[in-house]
Structure formats: structure tokens, C-alpha cells
Amino acid sequence: MSFYSEFAPYYEQVFPFREEVYDFLKGYARADGAVLDIGCGTGHYCGRFARDSYAAMGIDLDSRMIEAASTSYPDASFHCMDMSDIGTLSGPFRLMYSIGNVLSHLSPDKLERFVAKAHSLLAPDGYWVFQVVNWDAMLDRAEYLFPVKALDGGAITFHRRYSCISPERVRFGFSLMKGDSAVFSEEFALYPATAEQYRQLHEQAGFAYVGSYGGFDGGAFISERSAALVMVFRKEK
Known part of the structure; x- marks a missing residue:
């Protein structure tokens, strides 16, 4: 899934x-x-x-x-x-x-x-x-952490991060967290232009x-x- x-x-x-x-x-x-x-x-x-x-x-x-x-x-x-x-x-x-x-x-x-x-x-x-x-601005960074979003009244938090930023590829990691435990997490490539x-x-x-x-x-x-x-x-x- x-x-x-x-x-x-x-x-x-x-x-x-x-x-x-x-x-x-x-x-x-x-x-x-x-x-x-x-x-x-x-x-x-x-x-x-x-x-x-x-x-x-x-x-x-x-x-x-x-x-x-x-x-x-x-x-x-x-x-x-x-x-x-x-x-x-x-x-x-x-x-x-x-x-x-x-x-x-x-x-x-x-x-x-x-x-x-x-x-x-x-x-x-x-x-x-x-x-x-806006990849024009993002490509000047090495990484970027999005603000954490609280869901279900704070019981669940949504986390996103760009890392290894380059003109060819960006690693996109994101997860759903319940306290300190990951409900789900994944990382894959994005392609900036x-x-x-x-x-x-x-x-x-x-x-x-x-x-x-x-x-x-x-x-x-x-x-x-x-x-x-x-x-x-x-x-x-």
C-alpha cells in the first residue's frame, strides 16, 4: 500500500x-x-x-x-x-x-x-x-523542512522534507507520526525544473x-x- x-x-x-x-x-x-x-x-x-x-x-x-x-x-x-x-x-x-x-x-x-x-x-x-x-528559489538550498502540520486535533502530525537538492533530483521524505511513532513514512525522488x-x-x-x-x-x-x-x-x- x-x-x-x-x-x-x-x-x-x-x-x-x-x-x-x-x-x-x-x-x-x-x-x-x-x-x-x-x-x-x-x-x-x-x-x-x-x-x-x-x-x-x-x-x-x-x-x-x-x-x-x-x-x-x-x-x-x-x-x-x-x-x-x-x-x-x-x-x-x-x-x-x-x-x-x-x-x-x-x-x-x-x-x-x-x-x-x-x-x-x-x-x-x-x-x-x-x-x-518554485524550484528557482529551492535550488539555492541544500535542504528544506516544511512546517509540521497537526491533524486530528494534534494526535497525528504530518512531516515533509526536501534533501539532497540538486538541479537534477531532490529527495522528498514525508511521514505521518503519532507521537514518536511513525504511522507511515516514505522517501522518493522529485525532479525540479x-x-x-x-x-x-x-x-x-x-x-x-x-x-x-x-x-x-x-x-x-x-x-x-x-x-x-x-x-x-x-x-x-
Whole structure:
């Protein structure tokens, strides 16, 4: 069983639905178009799009996340699948999005293939929005410890750490702790890319660059200090 399966019951506490995120995403949707959430987790954004009468689909690699999403949001469509396999989906989609640093799980060669598939799956004049860590700033560090989050009234704590940070790879360790005992812990690789690298990769795949932001409030992206990078691209007609 993966970390994410163990984490599913706590997902909403760590990553709650945020109205500003939904408003930002919805601003790029079309009333008559389908929406695809890549790395949907427990599906709360898909569920909100479905409630607002969009044809919403979410995909995630973890079966327990998809089970939770399907149960909570029956009006949306959910599939357990690797995001590298999006080419098997039936499009087109008017809006595709991925939030929560999901793209950083893809190695450079997989990311390049994914971006090409995303472009093929997107409808003409449709939008592709993604959020990742601001690797521009993170790559200046040797390691980074995230603030600890208390869950279940403090009975459980959620810990995350980036270590061995380099331009090629970052070790991502995270755990659920109950007191001094680990409920679950895991470590694996993430693959950083700078804002300029993401832009070049997307433009080479045929996307038109729309903008970069430091968060879903629409504030400017500042490479030296923004915590996140949100990028928006469009498929031209």
C-alpha cells in the first residue's frame, strides 16, 4: 500500500478545498467544455466543477484516493491511472489542470512526453494550468523542512522534507507520526525544473504562454522568493 493510500483519510485536512484556487481555475474554463484534473487526490475541485454543471474528470494513481473521490462526488468521473497515460483518455478538454506539485514526480523525459500528450488532448483555445514548487528559489538550498502540520486535533502530525537538492533530483521524505511513532513514512525522488525550463518545454510542444503567478491569488511570480509557481498555457486555434 502506498503512502498516499495511508494518507487518504487525512488528505482534506492537509490540502483543504480553497475557494481562491477554484476561482482561479474556473476563470480558464468554458461553460460548454470538459475539465480534467490531473492528480485529483480526493477530488474536491472536480466535485465543485461537477456541481457547477461542468463535465469534470479526475485522475490519480492511488486507488484509495479515487475511491474516496468517487464516493464523495458521484457527479464527476474518476479514473485510477498514471498521468503519463493521459493519451489514452478521450478528449478534448477545454481546461486541464494539475495542482500540488504533481508534475515534479515526472522525470525530464517523462515530462516532455506528458506535455506533448497534454497538448494533443487539449481543445483548441483551451487552457492548461499547473502549480509546482518554485524550484528557482529551492535550488539555492541544500535542504528544506516544511512546517509540521497537526491533524486530528494534534494526535497525528504530518512531516515533509526536501534533501539532497540538486538541479537534477531532490529527495522528498514525508511521514505521518503519532507521537514518536511513525504511522507511515516514505522517501522518493522529485525532479525540479525552473520556470524558464517549463516555459521552453511547453512552447516547444506548441503551447502559447499566457502567464506565471506566485499563487492562485494572481500575484506576480518572483523567482527569488515565491513559494509556488503557477503557470498558464493555451492551445492556439
